[in-house]
Amino acid sequence: MSLPRLKSVKKIWQEMTNFGRIGLLILLLLIFMALAASHLTWHPHNVSSGPPLAPPGKAHLLGTDELGVDLWAQICYGARVSLIVGLGTALMAGAGGGIVGTFAAYRGGVIDRLLMRLIDIMLVMPSLPVMIVLAAFMGSNIRNIILVLVLFSWSHPARIMRAQVLSLKEQGYIKMARVYGGSDLYIIFRHLLPELFPIVAVSMIRLASMAIVAESSLAFLGLGDPTSRSWGLIINHALNFSGIYFTPFWQWWLFYPWLFLTLLVISLAFLGRDLERIADPRMAKGL
Numbered sequence: 001m002s003l004p005r006l007k008s009v010k011k012i013w014q015e016m017t018n019f020g021r022i023g024l025l026i027l028l029l030l031i032f033m034a035l036a037a038s039h040l041t042w043h044p045h046n047v048s049s050g051p052p053l054a055p056p057g058k059a060h061l062l063g064t065d066e067l068g069v070d071l072w073a074q075i076c077y078g079a080r081v082s083l084i085v086g087l088g089t090a091l092m093a094g095a096g097g098g099i100v101g102t103f104a105a106y107r108g109g110v111i112d113r114l115l116m117r118l119i120d121i122m123l124v125m126p127s128l129p130v131m132i133v134l135a136a137f138m139g140s141n142i143r144n145i146i147l148v149l150v151l152f153s154w155s156h157p158a159r160i161m162r163a164q165v166l167s168l169k170e171q172g173y174i175k176m177a178r179v180y181g182g183s184d185l186y187i188i189f190r191h192l193l194p195e196l197f198p199i200v201a202v203s204m205i206r207l208a209s210m211a212i213v214a215e216s217s218l219a220f221l222g223l224g225d226p227t228s229r230s231w232g233l234i235i236n237h238a239l240n241f242s243g244i245y246f247t248p249f250w251q252w253w254l255f256y257p258w259l260f261l262t263l264l265v266i267s268l269a270f271l272g273r274d275l276e277r278i279a280d281p282r283m284a285k286g287l
Contacts, residue, residue: 012278020274026267030260034079043070045077045229053249063252065234066241071252074229075260081230082212082264084142089149089211090204097154098200101161102188106169116162122155131214135223142225145218149211157203164196198279205272209265216261231257 013021033040043049043060048068056063062071104115131148138144168174169192177187218224219232226233234257244250 012275015278016274017277019270023267023270023274026263027271030079030264030267031083033076034083037073037076037080041070041073041076043073045070045073053253055248056252062256065237065253071234071256074234075231075257078229078231078234078257079260079264081142081225081228082215082261085146085149085215085230086208086212086268088146089153090208092146093150093153093207093211094157094200094204096150097157098161098196098203100154101158101163102165102192102196104158105162105165106184106188106192112162115158119155119158119162122152123159125152127152128214128217131218132221132223135218140218140223140225142228145215145225146211149214153207153210157200157207160199160203161196164199165192168192168195198275202272202276202279205268205275209268209272212261212268213265231261235261 016024037045046069048064049070050060050064050068052064052066052068054060054064054068060070060072062075064070065074100115100119104112131152134148134151135145138148174187174191177191182190215224215230216232216235219230220236220239222236224230224233224236235254238244238250238254238257241249241253244254
């Protein structure tokens, strides 16, 4: 079973553009940095290990913050927070929204109309103000932040999956499977999910990017988990330092977390756009 999968991955790599390959390589490097953070850093990420606001040098690769905590260690461990939030939100919102959209389209009728009205309400609701209120009310920890992000993210994949299922269930082979006695679960898992998986994967990549930006925004506003130094929280602490723009401290304390956050979002954008083009060849005409 592994050989077809390897061939499929090789074929996808061959069909990717240079931007998609660059995005994938950057993403893999950032994942490696997060997983191997304890081996890539020689200073603790939450304890002072040098003079405050030391510039980048041999002792501290990216300098230190106002408490003397090594910034390179904070960025490596902060990558874990961003990836956990992005992956957790993408899996929960993508799977939940996909199930809701598939169920609504396949069953149709009153259930479809009710779920679609709920999806429409979630889509038009101003997400950021409500997320700020919920994050402040529920408490600032990673689990609650992921739950808040999932609450405002599942409607997008649900709408996409509903549209795809409505189109697929009218195909001849789906109708023939139903005529020959195929159960709903058999049709969904045997015929629909293999066709929908590429779309779900692309949707999850988009959700991960949106979740990472949203978590950084909440942390920037002071609503992030104070026990985990995410990139947004590092930026928040830097901007709260008086005179940050009138001193050279911004050159490392503010710039580097912003740079890594930007690289992660751009890599996901490049990768998602390329995989979407591969999943739907009709998009290639517009590129």
